[in-house]
Amino acid sequence: MTLDFAHTAERPLPKRAGVVVIGGGVAGVTAALTLADWGVPVVLCEKGRIAGEQSSRNWGWIRKQGRDLRELPLMIESQKLWRQIDARLETDIGLREGGSTYLAESEAELARHAAWLEQAKDFQIDTRLMTGAEVDAMLGRNGGPFVGALHTPSDIYAEPSRAVPAVAQLAAAAGAEIFEGTAVRSIETAGGRVAQVVTEHGAIACDAVVLAGGVWSRPFLENLGLPLPQLAVQSSAQRTSAAPLISNSTLGANGASVRRRVDGGYTVARSGAARFDIIPAAFRHFLAFTPILKDRWHIMKLRLGSAFFGPLGSHRWQADEVTPFEALRVFDPAPDHQLLDRVMRSARTIFPQLAEAQPVERWGGMIDVMPDEIPVIGEVGKLPGLVLATGLSGHGFGLGPGVGQLAAQLASGRDPVVDPHAFRYERFAQ
Numbered sequence: 118m119t120l121d122f123a124h125t126a127e128r129p130l131p132k133r134a135g136v137v138v139i140g141g142g143v144a145g146v147t148a149a150l151t152l153a154d155w156g157v158p159v160v161l162c163e164k165g166r167i168a169g170e171q172s173s174r175n176w177g178w179i180r181k182q183g184r185d186l187r188e189l190p191l192m193i194e195s196q197k198l199w200r201q202i203d204a205r206l207e208t209d210i211g212l213r214e215g216g217s218t219y220l221a222e223s224e225a226e227l228a229r230h231a232a233w234l235e236q237a238k239d240f241q242i243d244t245r246l247m248t249g250a251e252v253d254a255m256l257g258r259n260g261g262p263f264v265g266a267l268h269t270p271s272d273i274y275a276e277p278s279r280a281v282p283a284v285a286q287l288a289a290a291a292g293a294e295i296f297e298g299t300a301v302r303s304i305e306t307a308g309g310r311v312a313q314v315v316t317e318h319g320a321i322a323c324d325a326v327v328l329a330g331g332v333w334s335r336p337f338l339e340n341l342g343l344p345l346p347q348l349a350v351q352s353s354a355q356r357t358s359a360a361p362l363i364s365n366s367t368l369g370a371n372g373a374s375v376r377r378r379v380d381g382g383y384t385v386a387r388s389g390a391a392r393f394d395i396i397p398a399a400f401r402h403f404l405a406f407t408p409i410l411k412d413r414w415h416i417m418k419l420r421l422g423s424a425f426f427g428p429l430g431s432h433r434w435q436a437d438e439v440t441p442f443e444a445l446r447v448f449d450p451a452p453d454h455q456l457l458d459r460v461m462r463s464a465r466t467i468f469p470q471l472a473e474a475q476p477v478e479r480w481g482g483m484i485d486v487m488p489d490e491i492p493v494i495g496e497v498g499k500l501p502g503l504v505l506a507t508g509l510s511g512h513g514f515g516l517g518p519g520v521g522q523l524a525a526q527l528a529s530g531r532d533p534v535v536d537p538h539a540f541r542y543e544r545f546a547q
């Protein structure tokens with residue numbers, strides 16, 4: 118039975134909860150599932166629809182390979198959680214263990230992969246380097262541009278648009294109360310700690326709040342007087358018509374990255390290629406982000422346009438006002454067709470199996486990026502009871518269940534599964 122999450126007069130918000138989760142992406146939904154499994158009364162408020170934003174628009178890679186080492190313990194935990202979740206589901210979310218592979222076109226690129234492998238060796242994961250001949254055999258090529266690859270056989274992937282809604286159903290069956298079309302406008306305090314959230318449909322008293330608001334987390338916190346150096350970049354992706362199998366592994370190359378979908382087509386996009394719309398917050402946090410901009414200048418477009426006055430440009434409102442969260446229920450940016458045309462051409466050159474594949478759908482997505490490109494997970498010292506689970510920086514679909522579980526632990530006073538120190542909010546104050 119599929120549960121309906123709409124807020125209606127017949128299905129009003131409860132007056133009280135143990136924990137209120139803000140945001141129905143992978144981080145929020147898995148936090149709600151974890152809390153519900155532990156019997157904690159939990160209400161999840163989503164302004165639009167479950168997984169309407171990043172969590173259904175991503176490529177679906179769930180990888181340990183190439184991760185920032187500070188994230189690796191949480192990622193290892195996250196893959197375990199994805200498998201456990203999959204085992205509990207009746208629907209097929211496309212979770213497969215096909216591995217992940219980063220193809221290297223030069224010795225310098227291969228050396229960078231080797232350096233990561235050397236650093237990651239203490240984590241005892243099954244990542245290894247492949248030779249050029251092994252890559253050719255994997256791709257069914259007889260010679261080609263690749264000198265080798267980084268490959269992790271145990272990495273997995275899933276269909277994002279199926280996965281997170283299915284997890285939400287699981288969370289609801291476990292006791293979480295989930296409300297779509299329910300924007301949280303603000304948090305109110307009593308005695309210096311979280312006392313209630315104010316939503317567009319009324320208040321919910323609670324002991325703790327998990328903010329898993331993706332790109333909306335920064336304006337939400339700024340309205341509470343809490344700065345967060347988080348910016349939003351726009352990324353684009355496409356899916357193709359069915360095409361012959363290249364490999365069961367996800368494949369990342371400079372010109373194009375591909376993942377075979379359960380429908381027999383491919384999700385095709387390009388890593389790191391993004392557009393960054395300049396908004397007022399960009400000026401406030403520009404210095405913090407210059408290293409990323411310098412590193413990616415050749416594949417990132419900067420644009421000053423109407424977004425400056427758009428929904429992410431606003432960061433002050435009262436709890437009795439209509440907020441930007443209600444003005445834009447689902448962030449659905451237009452995809453960059455020029456970029457995707459180029460990516461499709463590259464993909465056909467790299468993978469001849471895609472010669473006849475046609476793009477059948479394209480979409481954009483707004484990614485929440487932190488200056489150090491790892492998430493913020495932890496309680497805000499200045500506002501006890503508020504736990505952040507945000508800034509997943511473009512690789513949080515895979516990490517999501519780990520993020521959700523860690524946030525749930527911190528919000529309910531349980532021992533954290535990994536040391537959360539690297540993810541603390543206060544790191545930006547230093």
Ligand SMILES: Cc1cc2nc3c(=O)[nH]c(=O)nc-3n(C[C@H](O)[C@H](O)[C@H](O)COP(=O)(O)OP(=O)(O)OC[C@H]3O[C@@H](n4cnc5c(N)ncnc54)[C@H](O)[C@@H]3O)c2cc1C
Binds near residue numbers: 165332
């Ligand atoms: C094109 C693309 C490709 C990607 N590929 C990958 C990949 O292959 N692997 C990977 O690991 N990651 C990938 N990512 C990143 C990944 O999708 C994100 O890191 C992850 O989905 C973030 O999840 P989230 O729950 O933090 O945020 P989101 O999924 O953005 O969810 C946040 C939710 O909070 C809601 N919300 C915000 N404010 C409020 C409020 N005040 N009240 C109520 N609701 C609110 C929003 O409506 C939204 O639904 C990709 C992202 C994109 C865009």
